[in-house]
Amino acid sequence: MLKTLRRLMPPAIVEQRSIRLAGKPVTYTLKRTGRRRSIGLRIDDRGLTVNMPLRASEKWLRSVLEEKAAWVVEKLESWHANKPAPQQWTNGEPISYRGEMFTLRIIPSLFDAPPQLHGTQLVVHVFQTDDPSAIERFVMRWYRHEALKLFTECVAHFAPLMGVNPSEVKLSAARTQWGSCTARGKVRLNWQLIKMPLDLVDYVVVHELAHLREMNHSAAFWRVVEAACPDYAKRRDELRKWGMMSDD
Ligand SMILES: [Zn+2]
Incomplete structure (x- = not known):
């Protein structure tokens, strides 16, 4: 936090x-x-x-x-x-989304179009297929759009169950935190969570919402987390395997 x-x-x-x-x-x-x-x-x-x-x-x-x-x-x-290999923005590269691996498929097209999932592929239609930075830009925009949509749904699901009322949900690009929350109810969730399995996203959302009841990491705080997410300890361990950040 x-x-x-x-x-x-x-x-x-x-x-x-x-x-x-x-x-x-x-x-x-x-x-x-x-x-x-x-x-x-x-x-x-x-x-x-x-x-x-x-x-x-x-x-x-x-x-x-x-x-x-x-x-x-x-x-x-x-x-x-x-350490995961850095993402490459070229045709055939693996790309993660909601805990699954997809293949980046770049298709030359007269018009750029937002990336779309088809089966096991993330298909990107672009005019300039040989410009990795343009591909990166398109996919990042898509990631962020998908992330905000998913996180907003998760918050809308858990907030009433937990009896809290967050004022705002936004994406963060923090290097060291999966999420954060202020006393005024502003919830920030790291866009990179969109790459991870849904149960880990749920855990981070529950963790941040629980701070609206307890602005600390006391036993009372963990009881609030546990009520919404009984196997939170397992998910927390799992989240740590994904790397560098804390779930504060
Ligand atoms: Zn925390």
């Missing part, structure tokens, strides 16, 4: 560093902030980030990194191995 409180804090001092851990070279981002009391390590699609208090010593930093060396190296390697 919201990270806006951080705006009040002084900015972090950020630098790139490298070190050898468990015999492997590791580069990482070091962030020093005044508000921290301990050294924290995080690994995501951007690699290792180390958060530490402004005045923590190099010796302390080194001891924490060495203590966690095996974990860091293993986690980084697993991230690297599972």
Whole structure:
């Protein structure tokens, strides 16, 4: 959920560093902030980030990194191995939609037309078939359109069941969050969820709507989630496998 409180804090001092851990070279981002009391390590699609208090010593930093060396190296390697290949915008490439894989089929046409699903294909009619950036633009527009339609339906389904009344549903393109929600009832859902199975979309929607009842992650919050989505823990684990982001 919201990270806006951080705006009040002084900015972090950020630098790139490298070190050898468990015999492997590791580069990482070091962030020093005044508000921290301990050294924290995080690994995501951007690699290792180390958060530490402004005045923590190099010796302390080194001891924490060495203590966690095996974990860091293993986690980084697993991230690297599972990283999805970047989408290619050419004919015959795989493309995901609602948890299923389709094949991108590009058909030359006098007129551009919105992409359409036909069987196992996502068909794109375009004038300029050799311009991947144009294909990307068309498909992205389609993704966003489909995403907003689906998310709006999901919210309309779950909101009355959960006794909440969100004021607005919009797409986000956040790098680190699947969704967010403000106290005023503005729900933001990451457009990339349109690539995922519906039960994961439902979970993120339920999670954000539950924040309209409980603006925290207390036991009471999880009870609200569970009432609408009894197997939420399973879905949450599944969502983590899709990568980098939190379901805050
Ligand atoms: Zn949350």
